[in-house]
Amino acid sequence: MDNRVNFHQSLVLLQQNLFSMGSQVELLIHQAVEALARMDEKLAKQTIEQDDQIDDMLIRIEESCLRLIALQQPMASDLRIISIALKIATDLERIADHAVDIAKICIRLNGEELVKPLIDIPRMAELTKIMLRDSLLAYTERDVHRAAALAEKDDEVDKIYSSVVNEINHLMTTDFARNRQLSQLMLAALYLERVGDHCTNIGEGVIYMVTGKRKDLNV
Template sequence: MDNRINYHQTIQKLQEDLLVLAKLTEEAIQQAVGALVHHNEQTAKQIIEKDDVIDQLTLELEEDGLRLIALQQPMAGDLRIISMAIKMATDLERIADHAVDIAKICLRIGSQEHVKPLVDIPKMAELTIEMLRESLIAYTEKDVHRASSLAEKDDQVDRLYSEIVNELHLLMGSELVRNRQITQLILAAHFLERVADHTTNIGEGVIYMVTGKRKDLNI
């Protein structure tokens, strides 16, 4: 009985650690886009430095999950929960990597005046963060409907991404420095679009965890 109690407590801790990782990842994206908008190079450097903490937490979470599988040989339901935690950790770590990518763009642009006020990129970031939060609620509450609804939000992100890219392309001219900044801003939007994709991956994992069936949300 004691072993069984400890087993369930370990699974619970795995899920709690996952939520800590998700919180750090969400903050990284939020701060990276804020740094880009406000030319805050100090914050950008901090995001890059803190990425090691996220990487370490991801590694520990994955190791704990694999240890559970190896030592406890969980049955189908628990196995999907543990496997999902490991997969989510990977997606969250990659989202955090994109926060670092955006922070590096902030440093490349530096104090150079933006070619246009950054309105849509923060809006895109808000959508992706909302998606991330929804995916976590879907995970903790085992809510298949909430997980499935991420597909619609992903479509919104994709449309906004296309609008940003088209608008920035129209601003291209003959000035090299200006064009370099435009390219960097397009990259920032691309990284946010990838964040949304990783979040739908989490949604797909939630659906599989609960139902045992796979559903593609990136159609």
């Protein structure tokens, strides 16, 4: 009985650590896009430096999961909870990498005046942050419906991304510097589209964890 209580407490702590990691990753997305919108190199560098914290969190969560598997020998349903936690942590780390990629774009543009104020890219960022929060809530609440609803939000992110690509293609001229900036902005939108995909990956993991069945939300 004591072992089971300890196991449950360890799972609760694992979920808390995932939420802490998710909150930090969400902050990096916000900072990276804010830095790009304002051409704030200082904030961009701060975002890149903070990525080390995410890597440390990933390592700690991986160690916790492996320790639970080794010491508790969990049953199939509990093993799915732990294995999905490992997958979520990996997706969170990759989302943080995309935030860093966006911050690096800000630095590469080196304070250039933007061709036009950013509107759709911040919209994409806000949607992906909502998706990130929903995916983690779906995990902790074992909420299959919340997880499945991520697909609809991801479709919206994809639509905005397509709109950004179309707009940037129309803004291209024979001006090399202008086209270079526009290409970098298109990359930023692509990184956010991939963030949405990682969130749906988490949702798929939640559905499998609860039902034992695979469901593709990226269709």
